[in-house]
Amino acid sequence: MQRxxxxxxxxxxxxAATVDVDAVAQAVKTEPGVAFSxxxxxxxxxxxxxxxxxxxxxxxxxxIVVCACSPRMHEATFRKTAATAGLNPYxxxxxxxxxxxxxxxxxxxxxxVKAIILSRAAVAKLNLDSPLTAGETPVTKRxxxxxxxxxxxxxxxxxADAGYEVDIVEKTPTIGGKxxxxxxxxPTLDCSxxxxxxxxxxAAAHEKITLYTYSEVEKVSGFVGNFTVDxxxxxxxxxxxxxxxxxxxxxxxxxxxxxxxxxxxLSNRSAxxxxxxxxxxxxxxxxxxxxxxxxxxxxxxxxxxxxxxAVDYEQxxxxxxxxxxAIVAATGFKTINLGRFEExxxxxxxxxxxSLEFERLCNAAGPTKGKVMRLSNHETPKTxxxxxxxxxxxxxxxxxxxxxxxxxxxxxxxxMLLKEKYPETEVYVFYIDVRTPGKGFDEFYRRxxxxxxxxYVKGMVxxxxxxxxxxxxxxxxxxxxxxxxxxxxxxxxxxxIEPDPSARNxxxxxxxxxDTNDFFTEAHxxxxxxxxxxAGVYLSGVCQGPKDIPDTVSQAGAAAAKVIGLLxxxxxxxxxxxxxxxxxLCNGCSACELVCxxxxxxxxEKTVMDHGVREQRRVASVxxxxxxxxxxxxxxxxxxxxxLKGFTNLQIMAEVDAICR
Amino acid sequence: xxxxxxxxxxxxxxVAFCCNxxxxxxxxxxxxxxxxxxxxxxIIRVPCSCRVNPLFMLRAFQRGADGxxxxxxxxxDCHYTSGNYFARRRMALLFSMLEYLGIEKGRVRVEWVxxxxxxxxxxTMNQFAETVAALGxxxxxEDLRCQP
Numbered sequence: 001m002q003r004x005x006x007x008x009x010x011x012x013x014x015x016a017a018t019v020d021v022d023a024v025a026q027a028v029k030t031e032p033g034v035a036f037s038x039x040x041x042x043x044x045x046x047x048x049x050x051x052x053x054x055x056x057x058x059x060x061x062x063x064i065v066v067c068a069c070s071p072r073m074h075e076a077t078f079r080k081t082a083a084t085a086g087l088n089p090y091x092x093x094x095x096x097x098x099x100x101x102x103x104x105x106x107x108x109x110x111x112x113v114k115a116i117i118l119s120r121a122a123v124a125k126l127n128l129d130s131p132l133t134a135g136e137t138p139v140t141k142r143x144x145x146x147x148x149x150x151x152x153x154x155x156x157x158x159x160a161d162a163g164y165e166v167d168i169v170e171k172t173p174t175i176g177g178k179x180x181x182x183x184x185x186x187p188t189l190d191c192s193x194x195x196x197x198x199x200x201x202x203a204a205a206h207e208k209i210t211l212y213t214y215s216e217v218e219k220v221s222g223f224v225g226n227f228t229v230d231x232x233x234x235x236x237x238x239x240x241x242x243x244x245x246x247x248x249x250x251x252x253x254x255x256x257x258x259x260x261x262x263x264x265x266l267s268n269r270s271a272x273x274x275x276x277x278x279x280x281x282x283x284x285x286x287x288x289x290x291x292x293x294x295x296x297x298x299x300x301x302x303x304x305x306x307x308x309x310a311v312d313y314e315q316x317x318x319x320x321x322x323x324x325x326a327i328v329a330a331t332g333f334k335t336i337n338l339g340r341f342e343e344x345x346x347x348x349x350x351x352x353x354x355s356l357e358f359e360r361l362c363n364a365a366g367p368t369k370g371k372v373m374r375l376s377n378h379e380t381p382k383t384x385x386x387x388x389x390x391x392x393x394x395x396x397x398x399x400x401x402x403x404x405x406x407x408x409x410x411x412x413x414x415x416m417l418l419k420e421k422y423p424e425t426e427v428y429v430f431y432i433d434v435r436t437p438g439k440g441f442d443e444f445y446r447r448x449x450x451x452x453x454x455x456y457v458k459g460m461v462x463x464x465x466x467x468x469x470x471x472x473x474x475x476x477x478x479x480x481x482x483x484x485x486x487x488x489x490x491x492x493x494x495x496x497i498e499p500d501p502s503a504r505n506x507x508x509x510x511x512x513x514x515d516t517n518d519f520f521t522e523a524h525x526x527x528x529x530x531x532x533x534x535a536g537v538y539l540s541g542v543c544q545g546p547k548d549i550p551d552t553v554s555q556a557g558a559a560a561a562k563v564i565g566l567l568x569x570x571x572x573x574x575x576x577x578x579x580x581x582x583x584x585l586c587n588g589c590s591a592c593e594l595v596c597x598x599x600x601x602x603x604x605e606k607t608v609m610d611h612g613v614r615e616q617r618r619v620a621s622v623x624x625x626x627x628x629x630x631x632x633x634x635x636x637x638x639x640x641x642x643x644l645k646g647f648t649n650l651q652i653m654a655e656v657d658a659i660c661r
Numbered sequence: 662x663x664x665x666x667x668x669x670x671x672x673x674x675x676v677a678f679c680c681n682x683x684x685x686x687x688x689x690x691x692x693x694x695x696x697x698x699x700x701x702x703x704i705i706r707v708p709c710s711c712r713v714n715p716l717f718m719l720r721a722f723q724r725g726a727d728g729x730x731x732x733x734x735x736x737x738d739c740h741y742t743s744g745n746y747f748a749r750r751r752m753a754l755l756f757s758m759l760e761y762l763g764i765e766k767g768r769v770r771v772e773w774v775x776x777x778x779x780x781x782x783x784x785t786m787n788q789f790a791e792t793v794a795a796l797g798x799x800x801x802x803e804d805l806r807c808q809p
Contacts, residue, residue, distance in 0.1 A: 060771055070689045071706070072681075098703055099692025104783075110700040147713055513742040577708070595711075597742045630741035631712030635751065647708055652718050657807075659676055659703045660724035 003035040005061040009043035009068035020112040027116045031123045049081045056085040063091035065122045069098040088131030101626040120257040124658035132576035139225040140325040144355035147330035149177020158560030160208035168479040170213045174279035183363040187444035188414040200280045222507040224536030227324045232274025235315040237286035242310035245282035249302035258290040264357045267367035326563040328541040329504045335495040340398035345464045352491045381489035381500045387461045388431040391496035400496045405546035407494035412445045415454040427454045530559040577646030578627035581620040585641035590619035592633035600626035673727035673793040675702045678713045684732030690779030698786035711744030715755040722802035728768045728793035735773040745747035768793040
């Protein structure tokens with residue numbers, strides 16, 4: 001039998017004005033298990049807590065009920081109070097008689113009756129409480145960052161600067177991501193490579209950072225503080241330790257017909273290649289699909305030419321198993337496939353390009369050495385039409401409902417760069433809305449429109465058609481309310497961005513949740529924006545939602561701070577309100593395992609005493625470090641073997657009984 | 662709850678199961694915004710709507726409740742990612758069985774209330790209490806042996 005103390009709080013007049021606190025304290029005295037009850041002005045104050053501590057000692061209480069504000073407010077406070085008085089902190093129940101009683105009722109009598117009922121429900125629950133101890137697990141002081149774009153690099157640098165080991169896993173042969181492809185960045189127009197490449201070098205040179213490029217995460221097990229991850233290091237066919245990065249192999253490679261991924265397919269590369277001159281690591285990789293040696297067995301030029309003897313056709317994929325305390329997803333984005341937007345003729349006309357392709361054309365290190373030209377005849381375009389929201393804010397099936405956020409600004413940038421290089425060019429921008437809510441963004445857009453004379457037209461482009469070697473653009477001008485036909489030389493489409501396709505598989509591996517657009521969801525959209533709902537998994541960059549570089553870098557720093565906060569702990573204290581299996585009742589049916597969103601339930605062969613008979617049986621086993629205590633398994637379990645500590649079946653039914661009395 | 666002897670006014674007994682992360686917080690917000698709803702509604706806090714065993718609802722009716730409502734996070738917003746989907750399916754089944762047993766549809770309800778929807782919580786509870794009050798006492802599943 002419990003010895004329960006009930007402490008009714010006045011909360012000044014917040015509760016006492018509508019609830020007769022003394023009547024509540026008197027009424028619960030007769031409830032089973034109640035050994036003591038009192039009321040006080042402010043239970044959460046030092047004086048109130050002293051009353052609780054003294055009563056626990058004096059009346060040898062085994063549990064306390066505090067009738068006060070919402071448990072979301074002061075449950076933690078009173079648990080600490082109980083603990084300092086030597087009571088198990090989980091032998092505390094709160095009856096919410098403020099938010100859910102005194103504040104919403106005016107009738108003193110009704111409110112007092114309700115407060116009594118709520119208090120006796122809390123007493124009924126506490127009668128069935130048992131002391132709980134939160135488990136402790138050690139923390140592996142190493143972080144994994146998945147994705148080597150600016151988000152991943154910045155997160156890794158921030159974590160490493162705090163003194164923790166970080167591994168970056170990047171699936172392409174180099175780090176740098178999309179930012180490396182950009183020419184200039186808005187709204188300051190500084191050169192993207194000039195600000196990114198030093199960071200890439202920093203990451204590679206940092207003693208706490210290890211890069212795994214051309215690698216992918218293959219398997220993730222474990223839980224916050226103790227993840228075990230299998231990383232597949234794909235065979236480069238080049239020994240990175242021997243390679244000097246001289247580039248002779250690329251020059252001599254006879255297979256030069258592969259599309260350069262880095263240049264968005266606008267130029268060709270050899271089968272043995274580095275994606276771009278500043279790639280890190282500066283070690284080539286052989287594209288085995290394109291390599292003549294791998295396809296026909298007859299070539300081997302690169303191996304012959306390599307003076308460092310680095311080319312190794314026999315190299316195999318390598319699987320490494322590493323342990324981490326925290327994982328950061330920074331998988332980034334890609335532009336959507338425009339093949340299905342037939343009205344823009346993207347697939348048909350070489351002069352209709354995406355903004356990212358335009359970016360490569362503008363870039364001095366790009367396929368045209370920075371000369372913006374029509375891809376059909378290599379002439380400089382005289383009229384260029386930019387189309388915004390291609391697939392963004394769209395209700396058609398092949399589009400995306402969300403705003404891609406970066407397009408308005410980069411289109412203003414492109415228009416400006418184009419006008420700067422070729423002042424005679426006529427530039428049109430078709431938009432639905434121009435969205436410029438960043439620092440210096442609106443000023444930038446206005447400069448494009450006002451100083452550079454870029455013609456902004458509110459309206460959508462309905463059709464693009466090739467005609468006499470030019471592009472006939474049909475569009476509507478919603479403000480002038482008329483149809484426009486523009487003879488253009490080039491059309492640039494601001495394609496919507498979407499999460500990298502690898503994110504879906506990664507989310508499954510991490511048991512992290514995604515929204516309907518395959519962006520990772522946050523633990524809380526406002527208050528925990530860089531954490532995944534899965535403990536120990538953090539989010540950085542566009543994998544969480546569209547954002548520009550400054551936002552990405554801020555989020556990367558925020559994710560790093562969260563990771564550092566986790567790795568700085570020696571031990572993690574878990575939530576003791578977790579599921580538990582009553583083994584003699586369990587029939588090993590796996591129903592609970594299937595509904596568990598955290599993969600916390602596994603099955604083990606155990607010796608179980610069933611009606612005095614000892615037998616070997618397959619029973620459910622809960623990993624308390626993984627279990628978050630939702631209770632899905634408890635309701636699913638057909639035999640009632642699963643129960644949730646702190647919210648047991650009997651406790652909730654006791655509350656129901658106490659309310660319906 | 663029985664009919665008030667003096668006024669003759671019927672006061673329904675209503676149990677509300679609220680998930681800790683959204684609906685319980687929504688109820689708190691209704692409180693801190695001073696949005697009133699009938700005192701007949703008593704809230705039981707559960708970690709997630711998926712913790713609500715249909716047996717709890719049956720137990721409430723057995724003990725004389727006149728209406729039972731379950732509130733959880735909006736679909737897609739579950740703190741535990743998928744709990745409310747399980748809850749939704751379970752309740753759909755339970756409710757069709759309750760209808761078969763002769764419990765009027767209006768006596769049970771599922772509502773998704775986020776932590777920001779204090780107003781929705783209060784409106785929901787007002788409507789629900791009104792509906793249940795109009796239906797009167799629920800004797801169908803009441804177990805007389807449970808009476809004190």
